[in-house]
Amino acid sequence: xxxxxxxxxxxxxxxxxxxxxxxxxxxxxxxxxxxxxxxxxxxxxxxxxxxxxxxxxxxxxxxxxxxxxxxxxxxxxxxxxxxxxxxxxxxxxxxxxxxxxxxxxxxxxxxxxxxxxxxxxxxxxxxxxxxxxxxxxxxxxxxxxxxxxxxxxxxxxxxxxxxxxxxxxxxxxxxxxxxxxxxxxxx
Numbered sequence: 001x002x003x004x005x006x007x008x009x010x011x012x013x014x015x016x017x018x019x020x021x022x023x024x025x026x027x028x029x030x031x032x033x034x035x036x037x038x039x040x041x042x043x044x045x046x047x048x049x050x051x052x053x054x055x056x057x058x059x060x061x062x063x064x065x066x067x068x069x070x071x072x073x074x075x076x077x078x079x080x081x082x083x084x085x086x087x088x089x090x091x092x093x094x095x096x097x098x099x100x101x102x103x104x105x106x107x108x109x110x111x112x113x114x115x116x117x118x119x120x121x122x123x124x125x126x127x128x129x130x131x132x133x134x135x136x137x138x139x140x141x142x143x144x145x146x147x148x149x150x151x152x153x154x155x156x157x158x159x160x161x162x163x164x165x166x167x168x169x170x171x172x173x174x175x176x177x178x179x180x181x182x183x184x185x186x187x
Contacts, residue, residue, distance in 0.1 A: 007066075014065060014066045018065070018137045019062065022055055022133055027051055042125040043125050046125040062093075064100075065090055068089045083139055087138055091134060094133065097130050
C-alpha cells in the first residue's frame with residue numbers, strides 16, 4: 001500500500017509543479033496579445049478563463065503525464081531515460097488532457113450544450129498549445145528529476161564539479177572525495 005501512496009504523492013507533486021509552470025505560461029500567452037499578430041488567437045477564443053487559470057489544465061496534464069510515466073518507465077532510473085522519450089510521453093499526456101473533456105461528454109458526466117464552438121474547432125485550438133506545454137513541462141521535469149537523482153547519489157557531472165570548484169577557496173576536497181567546509185581565516 002505504501003508504494004501506491006508514494007506514487008500518488010509523486011503524481012500530485014508533478015501536477016502541482018506543472019500547474020505553477022502552466023500558470024506562468026498562461027500569463028505569457030496573455031501577454032502575446034500585445035504583439036501585432038496574435039499567435040494564440042483561436043486558443044484565446046476557446047480559453048475564456050483568466051489565463052493564470054491555465055494552472056488547472058496544467059495540474060491535470062501533470063497527473064496524466066505521471067500516469068503515462070508510471071506505466072511506460074516502471075523501474076527505470078531517470079539517468080537511463082532519453083529526453084526524447086520524456087518529451088514524447090509529455091505529448092501523450094497533453095493529448096490525454098485534450099481528450100479528457102470529450103470522454104466526460106461521452107460517458108454523460110459533461111455536456112457540450114451552450115458551447116459556441118464545434119468539437120473540431122475546440123480540439124484544433126487547444127491541442128497544439130496543450131501538447132506543446134506538456135512536452136516542454138516533461139523536458140523540464142526530466143531535468144529536475146535528474147538533478148535530484150544526481151544529488152541523492154552524489155554523482156555530480158564534470159560540469160557541475162568544475163563549477164563548484166571555481167568558487168571561493170573555502171572548500172577543500174579531502175581524500176574521501178567529499179567537500180568539507182573549511183573556515184576562512186579572519187582578516
